[in-house]
Amino acid sequence: MSENGEEKLIAVARHIAKTLGHTDNAMADDILQIFSNFDGRLRNKLHDSLESDADPSRAVTRLDQALKSLDRQIGRYVTVDRPIWSDSADAVAFLDSVDELVNLIREWTPLAADKTVTVCLDRAEDLLQQVMFRLEEEFKLLMDSFDDVANDLSSVENDEEEEGEGEEEEEEIPVANVVSDYNVIIDALPSGVINDLHEISKRMVGAGYGKECSLAYSLCRREFLEESLCRLGFTGDGKVNVGLSDDDSEVEIDKWIKAINMAVRVFYPSERRLCDRVFGYSSGTAAAADLSFMEACRVSSMELLNFANGIAMGSKAPDRLFKILDVYEAVKDLMPEIEVLFADQYCLFIRNEAVGVWKRLGESIRGIFMELENLIRRDPAKAAVPGGGLHPITRYVMNYLRAACSRPTLEQVFDENVAPPVGVDRSLSSSSPLAVQMAWIMEVLESNLEAKSKIYRDPALSSVFMMNNGRYIVKKVKDDELGSLLGDDWVRKHSAKVRQYHVNYQRSSWNKILNALKLDNNNLSPNVASKGMKEKLKIFNSQFEDICRTQSTWAIFDEQLKEELKVSVGGNLLPAYRNFLVRFQNIQDIQKYADKHLKFSVEDVEARIDGLFQGTAVSGSGRK
Incomplete structure (x- = not known):
């Protein structure tokens, strides 16, 4: 009774x-x-x-x-x-x-x-x-x-200590190599000790000293958890992005990812289990167990979340995207466990902070793309790329977007009811938010390139510049996740733009020569006809020489595009020049002056066309 x-x-x-x-x-x-x-x-x-x-x-x-x-x-x-x-x-x-x-x-x-x-x-x-x-x-x-049981975690964490020969020994916590299988529970205390602790906690809670008992428990276990994270290389000193190089920052993030995975999937579930065994499962002791668990995990969990929050609140420079994505993915993957572990009234603030950090990381990622837009807009149209080649910003942006879109998480980040940018193509309004964002950045890039193309005084070279960069963009989009996002219609539309640049190049560069080779059908006297043909040939020789000399230094990055341009130029110019020569050689008394006026044979013209576009196609470092 x-x-x-x-x-x-x-x-x-x-x-x-x-x-x-x-x-x-x-x-x-x-x-x-x-x-x-x-x-x-x-x-x-x-x-x-x-x-x-x-x-x-x-x-x-x-x-x-x-x-x-x-x-x-x-x-x-x-x-x-x-x-x-x-x-x-x-x-x-x-x-x-x-x-x-x-x-x-x-x-x-x-x-x-x-x-x-x-x-x-x-x-x-x-x-x-x-x-x-x-x-x-x-x-x-x-x-x-039994606090020394922390040293026995080597079997769980695969602890390997490195001993340097001939070096002074330093008192440092050895760093453990984290396991990949997290289906592990750590029995931090022997069963007999847990039973003794349970008997004590039952008396203290029953007598109204539950808080004192929870404090005693949490002080011991808090140190254990912090030392366990230190063994994984995470110090939790809060020095996020302060005086760290990019390489150092990446190393710290890698350590943090290992630490938070071990904490949420191994350490904290084990701690929850230990709390329940020490304080019991009854309604009278549940509050003490929850309070003890919260106090034991509070410092280490907040240090882990503060690190992620520091990453989220840091610079929005585009090159930080992939580091932030790593942190975002780590938090996202752990949210189901966090929701379960920190569900009670005492731990609610930890769960809410985790959700807040997760959201701030997503906002930071979206902010990076806004900064990328600004970076593209601010890129000055000062010095022209030699030979109308590929502009560094085109290469940077396209490779950046390809790498970004290879991360499936990115689409989830943009699926959070993000309003499409003002001015984006309405045909993409039914697409995913990420597709809309990518298309908008493409538009910003294209506008920037068009501004840069105006630096060239030669309209033909301006068209070559736009053709080079437009072709590069289309090639990077095709057969990639970008292409799946933007769709076939986008690819067809921009391929048509590249073809139009091709037409513009032909028109502004070769139409004058073709006009010079046009034959007059009027019945002119031999002397007038001979004089006219000589003048046309002189114009052709001069213009053709100038164009070939100039355009031999121009650049076409894509070999297929280069061949297409040469075939197109030859297909228009060679038949016209061949017909002109036939007519020219049929003029009476012209033969004795032919060597004086004929500077290029048909084969010479073909060879000179083949020598076009020999310039370096990519400005800056090697092409990718």
């Missing part, structure tokens, strides 16, 4: 005795006999209770004697120098005395209105406080005595 049940039963019996006249000894004996038949232990309690009503001073005396007895019993343990739990018999006896003291206080608290009882209860509370302090001390001793 539970203690509460006994008290209620005794209270009912006392009420019956009073109602029937408890001064009648026969009646009292009858009541006692009935309850002793039910449970012999109740006879003594009820007898003492009835006596207490009859003689209050005698009852207080009995309470005083009980306190003195407990004081002597407990005093032997409270003042002893050695750990009580070093002897299991002492531990059991001490806990029994603690239980008696708690029961005594609970039994007499309803009579606290009596001043003499209050004095005794004050003494009992003082004794209880001493007992709780000693229990707290024993709790810490049990926790600390």
